[in-house]
Amino acid sequence: MTEVTLNRVGALPQIFPNPDDYLFVTGLAGPARDAAHLTNDGVNMFTMAGCMGAATTMGLGVALSAPDRQVVVIAGDGELMMNMGSLATVATESPQNLTIVCIDNGGHGETGGQPGHTSRRTNLAKIADGAGIENILTVGSEDGLKDAAAFVKSGTGPRFLWLRVLVGEPTSFKRNMNPLECRMRFRMAYLGA
Amino acid sequence: MSEAAHRHDDWSRALFTQLKDAGVRLFSFIPDAGNARISEMAYDDNETRCVLLTTEEEGIALAAGADLVGEKSVVMMQSSGVGNCPNFLSFVKGGNFPILLLVSMRGDFGEQNPWQYPMGQAVEPILDAMGVLTFRVDKKEDLEEVASAAINSAFKGGNAAALILSQQFLGAKAF
Numbered sequence: 001m002t003e004v005t006l007n008r009v010g011a012l013p014q015i016f017p018n019p020d021d022y023l024f025v026t027g028l029a030g031p032a033r034d035a036a037h038l039t040n041d042g043v044n045m046f047t048m049a050g051c052m053g054a055a056t057t058m059g060l061g062v063a064l065s066a067p068d069r070q071v072v073v074i075a076g077d078g079e080l081m082m083n084m085g086s087l088a089t090v091a092t093e094s095p096q097n098l099t100i101v102c103i104d105n106g107g108h109g110e111t112g113g114q115p116g117h118t119s120r121r122t123n124l125a126k127i128a129d130g131a132g133i134e135n136i137l138t139v140g141s142e143d144g145l146k147d148a149a150a151f152v153k154s155g156t157g158p159r160f161l162w163l164r165v166l167v168g169e170p171t172s173f174k175r176n177m178n179p180l181e182c183r184m185r186f187r188m189a190y191l192g193a
Numbered sequence: 194m195s196e197a198a199h200r201h202d203d204w205s206r207a208l209f210t211q212l213k214d215a216g217v218r219l220f221s222f223i224p225d226a227g228n229a230r231i232s233e234m235a236y237d238d239n240e241t242r243c244v245l246l247t248t249e250e251e252g253i254a255l256a257a258g259a260d261l262v263g264e265k266s267v268v269m270m271q272s273s274g275v276g277n278c279p280n281f282l283s284f285v286k287g288g289n290f291p292i293l294l295l296v297s298m299r300g301d302f303g304e305q306n307p308w309q310y311p312m313g314q315a316v317e318p319i320l321d322a323m324g325v326l327t328f329r330v331d332k333k334e335d336l337e338e339v340a341s342a343a344i345n346s347a348f349k350g351g352n353a354a355a356l357i358l359s360q361q362f363l364g365a366k367a368f
Contacts, residue, residue, distance in 0.1 A: 023261075023262070025258065025261075046261055048284065050280075050283055050284070051254075051280055051281050051283050051284050052280075053250070053281075054250070054253070054254040054257075054281050054284070055254075056254075057246075057251040057252075057254035057255045057258070058254040058255070058257050058258035058261075059258060060244075060254075060255055060258060061219070061254065061255040061256060061257060061258020061259040061260075061261070061264075061266070062258040062259070062261055062262055063258075064219065064242060064244070064255075064258075064259070064264075065218075065219060065258070065259040065262045065263070065264035066262040069262075083247075083248070083250075083251065085246075085247025085248055085251065086247065086251055086254075088247055089244065089245070089246055089247055089251060089255075092244075092245060093244055178287075179284050179287035179288035180287060180288050180289055182288070183260075183261065183288040183289070183290065186261050187260075187261060187262075187263065190261065190262050190263070191262070191263045
């Protein structure tokens with residue numbers, strides 16, 4: 001695999017210049033902070049701060065039930081590794097409106113930077129491919145962000161974007177971590193009630 | 194259709210219809226003899242979708258995602274699968290997600306497989322601990338009323354609820 005040179009801070013806004021066009025579900029920790037910064041903790045995003053491993057299938061639930069909207073899951077490598085089976089569930093259902101973005105820093109940044117499986121031998125693009133997801137892009141450099149921005153709008157889903165980033169702090173952003181408030185504001189914004 | 198599934202045909206049709214009438218459109222499951230016919234019905238019906246999971250906790254997340262955009266769903270699992278769910282029930286409790294589970298019991302009335310007892314006997318304490326209301330069916334004639342209570346507690350009362358089909362209701366298999 002090629003050398004990773006991409007800094008995570010500032011990457012998502014280049015991939016999603018119009019974040020209001022999407023519904024987002026995120027996993028916990030750094031990717032949630034990067035994503036919450038992207039939407040300014042918007043009503044079109046449900047971020048988690050626990051329940052590691054839930055993001056992909058929660059995003060699938062949104063995508064299957066809101067087929068008229070583009071849905072994006074933003075999750076870390078640890079989150080994805082904890083529930084790799086969810087990639088098979090996504091592939092079997094193959095919702096055309098679902099994109100999964102894995103921000104992979106190769107370890108557990110939230111708990112002290114312990115190295116993860118993807119910093120060793122594990123290749124998430126091959127895992128997504130093996131699960132049956134057909135549209136996959138790997139990006140590990142600033143130059144690749146234009147391709148990433150085109151990829152998330154291209155063809156049909158499900159799409160898997162493997163964003164390999166340098167070890168480093170996620171975007172500094174404080175978000176609402178009350179799950180009831182976040183659920184209600186998401187529902188009210190989507191359902192208009 | 195397998196012989197084992199066939200004996201569950203009548204009540205499965207009634208419960209599937211009851212769930213559908215309550216507005217459930219998304220069914221998810223890890224296969225079990227107790228949900229075999231309902232999952233087939235959910236695949237076959239033009240108005241419902243059935244999602245095969247890889248682990249039961251995925252169903253909790255799927256149901257929560259559906260709720261975020263106003264869709265009702267049911268997550269179907271064997272009792273052993275309840276043991277895979279507690280951590281994800283955190284956002285259910287914290288976010289008041291109205292989640293409905295359908296749990297078909299093992300390790301219960303008449304069980305002959307010793308591997309099934311520990312988790313079977315822990316189903317209701319675990320669900321209680323995570324704030325999921327439990328509605329247990331032991332007799333065929335009680336199904337409609339108990340299912341109605343579970344469905345209403347979730348989708349009208351705004352709770353997480355589990356409809357538990359006991360082995361007395363389902364019948365234990367011989368080993």
